[in-house]
Amino acid sequence: MKHRTLSTLRLLLVLTVLMLIGLAAIFVLRPQTINSDNITTLGGDFTLESHAGPVSLSDYKGKVVALYIGYASCPDVCPTALAVMTQAFKGLNEQEKENVAGLFISVDPDRDTPEKLEAYVKFFSPMLTGITGKKSDIDQVVKQYGSFYRIVEMNDSAMGYAVDHSSRIYLINTKGKLYKPLSHNSSPADVLLEIRTLLAQK
Numbered sequence: 001m002k003h004r005t006l007s008t009l010r011l012l013l014v015l016t017v018l019m020l021i022g023l024a025a026i027f028v029l030r031p032q033t034i035n036s037d038n039i040t041t042l043g044g045d046f047t048l049e050s051h052a053g054p055v056s057l058s059d060y061k062g063k064v065v066a067l068y069i070g071y072a073s074c075p076d077v078c079p080t081a082l083a084v085m086t087q088a089f090k091g092l093n094e095q096e097k098e099n100v101a102g103l104f105i106s107v108d109p110d111r112d113t114p115e116k117l118e119a120y121v122k123f124f125s126p127m128l129t130g131i132t133g134k135k136s137d138i139d140q141v142v143k144q145y146g147s148f149y150r151i152v153e154m155n156d157s158a159m160g161y162a163v164d165h166s167s168r169i170y171l172i173n174t175k176g177k178l179y180k181p182l183s184h185n186s187s188p189a190d191v192l193l194e195i196r197t198l199l200a201q202k
Contacts, residue, residue: 045057064101065103068168
């Protein structure tokens, strides 16, 4: 009886330790809260790979950039956010479109080759460019923008794993500075309004 009690206590201790480790990991990896106090410290230039070669944010100086971080196998929030961006782009006139670009950064380089990303984003809009890169480079961009992602194993799924990630549309002004993150559930009208606000500041 005493041995069984000790075994139970050891099991509870191990489970408690594992739970604490898990909570610590969630705390460390959680997305940053973005507000007016810290937005000036976020963002910045980066270089990742597209199907046509390296792409840097600085390549788009003079344009408003709408940026989204996700992955092509995402079942819901990524397609929704890209659809919102696409509808916002369609609301622009031809002159405005020349001064706006969309970037989709994949945090799943094992499955999302630059070629696959090109086909994926062009399904939504010709104004979108899909980019990815080495994990270390992706992690740096994710950190720069106060974003978050983690791999979630799915042993009972043909997919093998999913990616849990934050979902924001980052608007970057014509000087390459992060202007504002919008929730993925913002309406196309909301995104269009913010893009036009930035175009007016050009």
